[in-house]
Amino acid sequence: MKVLTETWESAAIGRKKSVTVALPPTYSPVGRPFPVLYLLHGFGGNRHTWLQCEDLAAEVDSGDLILVLPESGRAWFINDARGRRYEDYLVGEVVRHVDDRFNTVARRDGRGIGGFSMGGAAALYQALLHGDRFSVVCSNGGAFEAPLREGDPYHGLRGDRNLAIPTTRDHERVWGPVGSAVRRRYDPYRLLRNRRPEHPLSIYLDVGLDDYPRMVSMNRRMRDALRAAAVPHEYRERPGGHDWDFVNAGLPDVFAFARSHLLSG
Template sequence: MKVLTETWRSASIGREKSVNVLLPSRYSPTGRAFPVLYLLHGFGGNRNTWLQCAELSTLVDSAGLVVVLPESGRSWFINDARGRRYEDYLVGEVVGRVDDAFNTVASRDGRGIGGFSMGGAAALYQALRHGEVFSVVCSSAGAFEAPLREGDPYEHLRDGQRLAMPTTRDHERVWGPVGSEVRREYDPYRAVRDRDAKYPIEVHLDVGLDDHPRMIGMNRRMREALAAGSVPHRYRERPGGHDWEFVDAGLPDLFAFARSRLLSA
């Protein structure tokens, strides 16, 4: 696997931004085009966070996928209440930049999007909203109900410790107060109901049996919503908590799902 970095001044964000692009060993700039998997980090992560996964390099090579690692810090890859336009950046800039710079399958059938926690939720939001861009979703412990959150449901876990879950202040900086237009726009259950059936997607969901009860509950509710909406999906609960050890253990399954469903030219 080879790791490259693409950097440009983003018109959507208003400053220089970078993404990591992982190329499988058999990648070639000519000949057969390669499908692409976009992987989104969790809350507070960055474009290097996924590189800590021990299995990543082996799986990129064996699956033959180009993997793209963008970043949004704590902004959920959405156009948020502060006016930061990370959805426009991801969908309107990053995808086109990757297709222009690399030998990729430049169509929805060759693009998947996945992520962990914040990134897992954002991946589903973006595929539901932009079915013309992505056809496959792979979510690990997706925090799907962020737009529905009220207060700080994780307060009892903090106890002076640094917890990788946003405080009420951090959360509302992105999502706005309860009832905001941003929250309504990204309501995940509304997105499932209102999706454009012209662009079918397939979804892989998993969550750890030792994760926060709230996280397990929202993943089960999302599974039910996808089933009610006739969205093809695979759902798994497996050992692990809300951490990168859980993600790493599930990577072979995630890559197998993505690779089996993405078109190769």
């Protein structure tokens, strides 16, 4: 795959921002347009984080998907309680820039969005909010219930150096206090209830059998909610924990799902 960096002055964020774009060997700036998969990192990650997956290049090289890797650090890719507008940046600026700069299928049925943990949850929020932009969602170990979190349910795990989950203070800096407008906006179960039927979604979600019990439970609740809402989806539980080894092992499933549901030019 060919890896590029695209940088511009972001009106939504108020400073220069960059995204990483990975192009398959078949990419051409003319002729048949290419579908695009946007992949969002986990809490505290950046636009390079997905590149640590050792099998990512092989997946990109084996198909006709353009891969876009934006970043939001710890901001959950939302318009948060501090006034940071990462939803506007992602859904507006990044999508528009990629479509202007590359030979893409510039329609909802040519765009998918996915991610790991924070990124998997944010992918679902934004697809439900912006069904006119995305038609496919892929989540690995999605932290879907972040808007519903109260206190610090991970307090007993704080000794784990690999734990990348915000404290109560950090969480409320993004989401606001319980009952805030930001939490209401991104409540995934409310978004499911209020989704627009003219923008159908195809959703893939999985979770590791050795993930944190809370994470496994919320993925099962999301599976049940999708089933009750009659939203087409695939759900899998497979070996692994809440880490990038788990994500890497699942890349073939994610890319196969995206390719099978996104429209090529």
